[in-house]
Amino acid sequence: MARLFIVEDEPIIAYDLKLCVEQAGHEIAGMAETAAEALPQIAATSPDLLLLDINIKGAEDGIALARKVAAILPVPFIFVTSYYDAQTLERVKGVNPSAYIVKPFKEEEVLANIQLALKKNRSAAVSAKPGKLFVRDGGILKPIKAEEVVFARGESNYTILHMAGNRKFTVSHTLKSIEDKLPDSIFCRVHKSYLINLEYIDLIEHSVAKVAGETIPIGKAYRAGLFEKMQIL
Secondary structure (H helix, E strand, C coil): CCEEEEECCCHHHHHHHHHHHHHCCCEEEEEECEHHHHHHHHHHHCCCEEEECCCCECCCCHHHHHHHHHCCCCCCEEEEECCCCHHHHHHHHCCCCCEEEECCCCHHHHHHHHHHHHHHHHHHHHHHCCCCEEEEECCEEEEECHHHEEEEEEECCEEEEEECCCCEEEECCCHHHHHHHCCCCCEEEEECCEEEEHHHEEEEECCEEEECCEEEECCHHHHHHHHHHCCCC
16 A cells, blocks of 8 residues: 555546545545645655656646656656657656556556556665664764664654654654655554554554554554555464
8 A cells, every 4th residue: 555646637537546546545645736736745745656747737847846856755756648759758768757657548557557666666765775773862873773663653744763662762754754764574554644563563453553552543544555564364
């Protein structure tokens, strides 16, 4: 399960993409019709993937938006557009999209490219993760071990790391940014505001998880992703 942001100025196409994404079990982080609308929303929501039309309303097109997003967030994107002329394709090469889908599109084509883009991005993130993380504590940089992070709770533009031994650190990063820095093999997003370490799960009941004695909500859109990572007998 992933969170996607759609930038499309044709309402019917935007709705079709939204429906396609949600029926596949993903979540819509937001939608916009122009680059000016989209950029601050993307920065605020930190989605996992963008679906961008190229020829959109406003002063800037989807390619210009992709370039601006890349400067602030390491988020992959897919162009979904009716433009495939030589000039457009040449401009597209400069922003390195994960895929380029030409309208009219087929649902299975969109979903297949979404899965490939997400898998490629996860693999790249895992290979780029450092062996040791550092947090600021009273002006001092302290090393922490990823496996000692019990869970993380996102609060707007900062995140509280709950560590083993009842330690806590507040860091100036979004939860999505923290998620990208921690190993995907033992961490799982279970709610828009929570990321948990699977090794510390005590039990799961209904829509909550007990993690090292703390009650963590499990969002409906995140359940499938959590269960995929768990070895259920």
